[in-house]
Amino acid sequence: MSAADDQFDAEADKTILACLDLDKPRSFFLYAGAGSGKTRSLVDAIRTVCREQGRHLSLTGQKIGVITYTNAACDEIKQRLEFDPRVEVSTIHAFAWSLIARYDTDMRRWLATRLLQDVAELEEAQAKGRAGSKAAADRARSIESKLRRHAGLDAITRFVYSPTGDNRTRDALSHAEVIAMTADFLGAKPGLRRLLVTRFPILLIDESQDTSRRLMDVLLDVETAYRDTFCLGLFGDLMQRIYADGKDRLAEAIPASWARPRKRMNHRCPTRVIELINKLRHDIDGEKQVPRSDARVGVVRLFVVPHATADKTAVEAMIAAKMAQFTGDQTWAAGSEAIKRLALEHLMSARRFGFEAFFEPLYSVERIRTSFLQGTGAGIGLFTREILPLVAALRASDRFAAAAIVRRTSPLLERKALEDAGDKQSDILNKAKAACEGLLALVSADEQPSARAVLGYVAETRLFTIPDVLVPFATADEDVPEGHPGGEANEEADEEEEIDLNSELGGWRQALEAPFDQIEKYDRYVRGVSQFDTHQGVKGLEFPRVMVIASDEEARGFMFAYDKLFGVKDKSKTDLENEAAGKETSIDRTRRLFYVTCSRAEESLAVVYYAADPALARDAMIQTCWFERDEIELLGP
Numbered sequence: 001m002s003a004a005d006d007q008f009d010a011e012a013d014k015t016i017l018a019c020l021d022l023d024k025p026r027s028f029f030l031y032a033g034a035g036s037g038k039t040r041s042l043v044d045a046i047r048t049v050c051r052e053q054g055r056h057l058s059l060t061g062q063k064i065g066v067i068t069y070t071n072a073a074c075d076e077i078k079q080r081l082e083f084d085p086r087v088e089v090s091t092i093h094a095f096a097w098s099l100i101a102r103y104d105t106d107m108r109r110w111l112a113t114r115l116l117q118d119v120a121e122l123e124e125a126q127a128k129g130r131a132g133s134k135a136a137a138d139r140a141r142s143i144e145s146k147l148r149r150h151a152g153l154d155a156i157t158r159f160v161y162s163p164t165g166d167n168r169t170r171d172a173l174s175h176a177e178v179i180a181m182t183a184d185f186l187g188a189k190p191g192l193r194r195l196l197v198t199r200f201p202i203l204l205i206d207e208s209q210d211t212s213r214r215l216m217d218v219l220l221d222v223e224t225a226y227r228d229t230f231c232l233g234l235f236g237d238l239m240q241r242i243y244a245d246g247k248d249r250l251a252e253a254i255p256a257s258w259a260r261p262r263k264r265m266n267h268r269c270p271t272r273v274i275e276l277i278n279k280l281r282h283d284i285d286g287e288k289q290v291p292r293s294d295a296r297v298g299v300v301r302l303f304v305v306p307h308a309t310a311d312k313t314a315v316e317a318m319i320a321a322k323m324a325q326f327t328g329d330q331t332w333a334a335g336s337e338a339i340k341r342l343a344l345e346h347l348m349s350a351r352r353f354g355f356e357a358f359f360e361p362l363y364s365v366e367r368i369r370t371s372f373l374q375g376t377g378a379g380i381g382l383f384t385r386e387i388l389p390l391v392a393a394l395r396a397s398d399r400f401a402a403a404a405i406v407r408r409t410s411p412l413l414e415r416k417a418l419e420d421a422g423d424k425q426s427d428i429l430n431k432a433k434a435a436c437e438g439l440l441a442l443v444s445a446d447e448q449p450s451a452r453a454v455l456g457y458v459a460e461t462r463l464f465t466i467p468d469v470l471v472p473f474a475t476a477d478e479d480v481p482e483g484h485p486g487g488e489a490n491e492e493a494d495e496e497e498e499i500d501l502n503s504e505l506g507g508w509r510q511a512l513e514a515p516f517d518q519i520e521k522y523d524r525y526v527r528g529v530s531q532f533d534t535h536q537g538v539k540g541l542e543f544p545r546v547m548v549i550a551s552d553e554e555a556r557g558f559m560f561a562y563d564k565l566f567g568v569k570d571k572s573k574t575d576l577e578n579e580a581a582g583k584e585t586s587i588d589r590t591r592r593l594f595y596v597t598c599s600r601a602e603e604s605l606a607v608v609y610y611a612a613d614p615a616l617a618r619d620a621m622i623q624t625c626w627f628e629r630d631e632i633e634l635l636g637p
């Protein structure tokens, strides 16, 4: 590792450190591209502040605040800082909630106003809209539910919120509400602004390009008001803004008094990938990165495939085999888990990784989507936290692990059951053992059992407790028991909740018909350990071998357009109008997403483009000069 390389951007780190002077803080905006070590700069700077000014922080009880984009990034940074108590690392949602929790009276007032505003808007739309249509019925339901929530506000003394949960109870706030309230409260309450800057004289935001626009605006206001005592440090890369929520033109909103350190070296990617991402970036801000002196050349290839190709998984396996040849890196060879395949959205991944039948029905239930993607929730938990680990332990013949899992949660081995059994305890243990053996036999059968069959078995043997949402499916004839959610005794449930619940039950009903092994694949996917991910899911990460899957057809309706970015299709009238008005187009969005995905590659990169007219696509790609002619391969039917 070359020391000169490590020093290449030392100036930026020096500037940042100078800004983080608690006696004389100065805000800054770090300008740096992919792989330039922004997270490293952030962690190093905090370490130095703790070392040199930690006493000041300890004496005043103040902290350095760090806002990250994901829980994973949050954990990573906390760990790298060895859980230093003088640093508070949180996601934006947790951070926002830590500021406003306890402002219950204000929250109630805010919600009351907001709900009535929404109702007024809906009523206006109702008056204009066609009576009797589905939209009118939806609006009527929404009005009713908002009025009901409004009427119930006074009964709530303490609002609750979980940054990672579903927030379904009546006293819970939604994610969007917490962000909007925080922005409004910070805008209107001098006391809260003071609290913020006193608690966190230094506030650093990672991935600031994707931080909620409204919060970013208000934080910039706070910074202006407290410039002498508060340092706001923004890390991020505008070229990597991939969520609609982020602030457009952030750079232009940065005051002239701020420092603007720059980092220009890319420590992650090989030279060839850096050349490609420099070109992608050229028309946007002209920022050009340089590789490390010890960087490899690396390999980049574009494969153009007809989008009508029926077996995309087979084509992608063939491409992986070709990459093994081009790179001499056999790990690329088909089936290897050491390749990261990036598809535009989760369903594309689910289709490729073979867990679509389980995934799609539950993914389409909007209310549980977030927790479903995080692998949380009671229904999912039964499979991923109990049944799957038990199956894994049984398959590995790890009797200790299997026993530990069963002992932890199985109703068979509850202490009371064991006590009641007296000297017949061994019967119970034998029963548990037989249940485990039966489970292993069931999931190992030549014909894969459905998830529902496994659920039925677990219920019948009482291996684990069946959560409410799955009870209706745990018996053979799907009787919905009386008094159970979804059953008739639940008349009091309000209509909206019922609809949610029904769609969740409907989702489960369908999903459980999928083969059980699809849940294993789903589990690997949501834990991020499979070879699949989405374009958006990998921001901040890096992988040796990356396969980017670009497909307009599969990505319909996702606001991205590879065909326009690659010059295969002309810009639409709206694109041209937006461009002329300086507004963002789907081409800009796609370009940034493409930049993020390509820049994850540490060694080699394959781009697979499914095109309507592959020959035309190849010619258009040659025109862009992003890939050399001999790096582009047309794969015919």
Ligand SMILES: Nc1ncnc2c1ncn2[C@@H]1O[C@H](COP(=O)(O)OP(=O)(O)OP(=O)(O)O)[C@@H](O)[C@H]1O
Pocket: 005, 006, 007, 032, 033, 034, 035, 036, 037, 038, 039, 040, 041, 237, 240, 267, 268, 539, 540, 541, 542, 599
């Ligand atoms: N000065 C350095 N010397 C050696 N390696 C470095 C240096 N800075 C960063 N790296 C390495 O380069 C890689 C990219 O760093 P990091 O993830 O911090 O970049 P980033 O700017 O946050 O990237 P991105 O915005 O693309 O997610 C990491 O593997 C990191 O360890």
